[in-house]
Amino acid sequence: MKSIVINKSHNTLKCGICRSNITRNELIYQSKVLYIPVCQNCINRFTKDDVELMLNLFIAYGGYFGQFDSSQFSILNYLKNLKESGLKIQNTEALNISLLYQSILHGISPQEYLEELAEFVI
Numbered sequence: 001m002k003s004i005v006i007n008k009s010h011n012t013l014k015c016g017i018c019r020s021n022i023t024r025n026e027l028i029y030q031s032k033v034l035y036i037p038v039c040q041n042c043i044n045r046f047t048k049d050d051v052e053l054m055l056n057l058f059i060a061y062g063g064y065f066g067q068f069d070s071s072q073f074s075i076l077n078y079l080k081n082l083k084e085s086g087l088k089i090q091n092t093e094a095l096n097i098s099l100l101y102q103s104i105l106h107g108i109s110p111q112e113y114l115e116e117l118a119e120f121v122i
Helices: 040-045 048-061 075-085 092-105 110-121
Strands: 002-005 027-030
Touching: 027 040, 048 092, 048 110, 075 092, 075 110, 092 110
Parallel strands: none
Antiparallel strands: 002 027
């Protein structure tokens, strides 16, 4: 990732992942492909691949990391609700993207999502 320095100005940048304000002169990171700033806290917390993945999901579908309360979300309940709704998911990639996106919105990192998903598979 390329790093940039923000000069003090009247404009406040928001992190593209967590939406926290970036207000001080601090080193922030920016995606190589997407020109979206990412705060130091998110860079320290997530891998570069996870940052890119989340930025792409937020561009495509909106939202931000932890937008909703994590106690209100469970992968198992999400899958049960899908089954009960009668929707037939024929594309497992689309299901995986949907599950991952919902997890991220509820403050579950991509790494935590994979670990939780592994519990169901193994």
